[in-house]
Amino acid sequence: MTTQRARRILKWTLGILGGLIVAAIAGILIWSQVGVMPAEAGPLAAVQDDPAITAHDTSAGIVLEPADGSGDAGLVFIPGAKVDPWAYASKLSELVAEEHLTVVISRPWLNLAFFDPRPLADFTSLAPDVETWVVGGHSLGGVRSCQLARDADGLILFGSYCANDLSASGLPVLSISGANDGLSTPEKIAAARHLLPEDAELVEIEGANHASFGDYGPQPGDGPVTISDEDMAAELTSLVGEFFDR
Structure with a gap:
């Protein structure tokens, strides 16, 4: 040749x-x-009109803060794949209005947390006065939050599980799942349990499915939902609030 x-x-x-x-x-x-799943108009409007909450929308994420400035601890929440970040605002809003937490809902690159390499500091810097930070996320966002957890003071999984090993991390961990979740099923969560610390708390909410953690409508492949949005929000507020009070 x-x-x-x-x-x-x-x-x-x-x-x-x-x-x-x-x-x-x-x-x-x-x-x-x-196919990005949009936030439902009613729950979103309720958050944006709530006088107890101050909302700032930035290119990196949505910042929800107590209007009285009392939020001294915060949650960085990473959305599930191809879900509008605003779709989680309502379910997390009582944490801001009642528990006085600051909540930062990230805006993942390409609407997929898997493709977002940014460190946790890129999101905590949106609320620089907050000193204590817990990271968490829903579905694929929860998988990404596990990767960021070593830079946080705690980890909360919302209908999700870890793919990396945190069993020896010593981190406080709360895993909240739905009994009727057709995507992050109870079986999948149980199979990944060994990746969490031994003292991690796992709570399963009866009647909740995968989409119960947000307000974006039904999701293909999901199970039935029998819990109301109001009861789901109350459950999340109680569980997350208790986790921060430890």
């Missing part, structure tokens, strides 16, 4: 590989923007 022919074959091969890479990137970008 001549040198000139070898160069042509190399250029042709590199051209094909380059085209495949560009096509793959374009496909991911398009897929990440299609």
Whole structure:
């Protein structure tokens, strides 16, 4: 084979590989923007109109703070895949209004926490006066929160489980799941239990499914829901509030 022919074959091969890479990137970008589950209008409006809550929407995340400035502890919450971050505001709002916590709901790159390499500090810096930070997340956001947990004071999983080993971390951990969750099923959560510290607290909410942790409507593959939004929010507020009071 001549040198000139070898160069042509190399250029042709590199051209094909380059085209495949560009096509793959374009496909991911398009897929990440299609089918994003929006926040339901009613619950969102209730949060935005609540005089007890001050909301700031930034490019990095949504910051919900007690209007009286009393939030000295905070939760960084990472949304599930392709869910509008605002869809979690209502379920977390009583933590702000009643428990006086600051809540930062991140805006994952490409709507997928898996592709978001930013450290926890990028989100805690949105509320610089808060000293104690717990990280948590829903679904894929919970998996990502496990990866960030060593930089936090605690971890809360919402319908999720870890993929990395935190069993020897010494972190306080709360895992909240839905008995009817068809995606992060009770079986999947039990199978990943060994990745959490021995003293991690696991709580299963009866009647809750995967979508019960937010307000974005039904989700394909999910189980039935029999708990009301009001009761679900009250359960989350109680469980998370007690976790912060430890």
